[in-house]
Amino acid sequence: MTILKSTLENINLFPFLDYPENCTDVSIYIPSLFINFISDHSHNIFYQDFEFYNLLGNGGFADVYRARSRVTGQEVAVKIIEKAKIRKNYLVNRVRREVEIHSRLKHPSIVELYTCFEDSNSVYLVxxxxxxxxLQTHIARNGPLNExxxxxxxxxxxxxxxxxxxxNIVHRDLTLSNLLLTKDMRVKIADFGLATRIEPGQEHKTMCGTPNYISPEVVSKETQGLETDVWSIGCMLYTMLVGKPPFDTREVQATFNRxxxxxxxxPRDHLSPEAADLITSLLRKLPxxxxxxxxxxxxxxxxxHPSSHFPRKMVSI
Structure with a gap:
């Protein structure tokens, strides 16, 4: 199968994000960025180049569809971001940052951004x-995971x-709903809409993320760093094993207070001592x-040492 590739193939414009050694055979893609949003040029890719199928998910200003390239035949997911909505909600810079960061990433555990393009109404991330x-949907359907x-x-x-x-990139929205499962049930980190790069001397105090997974320093609007993602890992591990987040309540403010x-x-009667210890080592108030x-x-x-079978290959789309 022919993979969608960049017209800047094999040119590393961002050396601080060199691929790990086991990924050097994959060409680098630096996408065209958005007219009136990031830059003043784009590649010759258009909406008509894709055949669109079912809706995979949606949010406040974007929908994600399963699609197939009419040029290469490759199956992809296309995130469609409405320009009017991101302008209205002052999210243009957030979309800029999302593409700037995501386009530079290449790792087996991260969803790949192949390319992007735009028309007068929307920005499209392929x-x-x-x-x-x-993973959140998987657990909701099948119950908590074994260890x-x-x-x-x-x-x-x-x-x-x-x-x-x-x-020095912090994701800032690590949740089970942002962990996607492939055909062979590998997990991939997705959605870099809140990700940012921590520069030396910079302070980040933005209140952002998903209530059940954000750290105390984020809720308190204190200086936050890479450790906020570690907290989220603790919340995710707890949820994977117990079936619900550790701080979950019916009201957002009550969750924040917890x-x-x-x-x-x-629940130590439900978890092994090793699992309980790892969770408590991750969910500590001070970063x-x-x-x-x-x-x-x-x-x-x-x-x-594992003692059970891993998830079987399955396809739900």
């Missing part, structure tokens, strides 16, 4: 398609996040007290 929905499967997914998530953090107080309990991302893979929970 993305790698993941056929088995997201072997959760460990299997967590390793992939941590590897992807180590790649991001090695380039997050700030670090008010949660680990500096949390387990370092680089240490997660060496935690006893992660080095435990």
């Amino acid at each position: 993305l790698e398609i993941c056929h088995n929905d997201d 072997d499967v959760a460990r299997h997914y967590l390793k992939q998530i941590v590897h992807g996040l180590l790649y991001l953090h090695s380039h 997050v700030i107080a670090c008010d949660y309990s680990v 500096q007290d949390r387990l370092k991302l680089s240490a997660i893979l060496n935690h006893p929970f992660m080095t435990k």
Whole structure:
């Protein structure tokens, strides 16, 4: 199958995001950026070049569709962002940043952005398609994961996040709904709408993210760094194993109050001592007290030998 590629193929314009060694065979894509949004030029790709199928998901200002390139035959996901909505909600810079960051990323645990284009009404991001929905939907349908499967997914998530953090990129919206599952049930990090690059000397205090997964420093609008993603990993692991987020309530403010107080309990009768210890090592109120991302893979929970089968290949699209 012919893969959608850049007209800037094999040119590394962003050396600070060099591919890991096991990805050097994949050509780099730096997309054309949006007329009136980021730059004043675009590639010759148009809406008519794609055949669109079913809706995969939607949000406040974007819809994602399954599609196929009429040129290459490749199946993709296309995120359609309405220009009027992002202008109205002052989100132009957010879309700029999303594309600027996502277009530079190449890792097996990160959804790939192949290309992008625009017309007078919308911006289109052409993305790698993941056929088995997201991890949140998977758990809602099938119940909590056993520890072997959760460990299997967590390793992939941590590897992807180590790649991001090695380039000082913080995701800021790591949730189970932003972890997509491929045909062979591998997990991929998606949605870089809130991601940002932490520059030396910069302070980030923006209140953003998903209530059940954001850290105390984000809720309190204190300085936040890469450690906020580590907190989110703790929330995701808890949810994978227990079936609900650790700070979940019926009201957002009540959830925020629990997050700030670090008010949660680990069902130790349900989890192994290793799983409980990893969760409590990640969900610590002070960022500096949390387990370092680089240490997660060496935690006893992660080095435990698997005793069960991993998810079978399946296709839900």
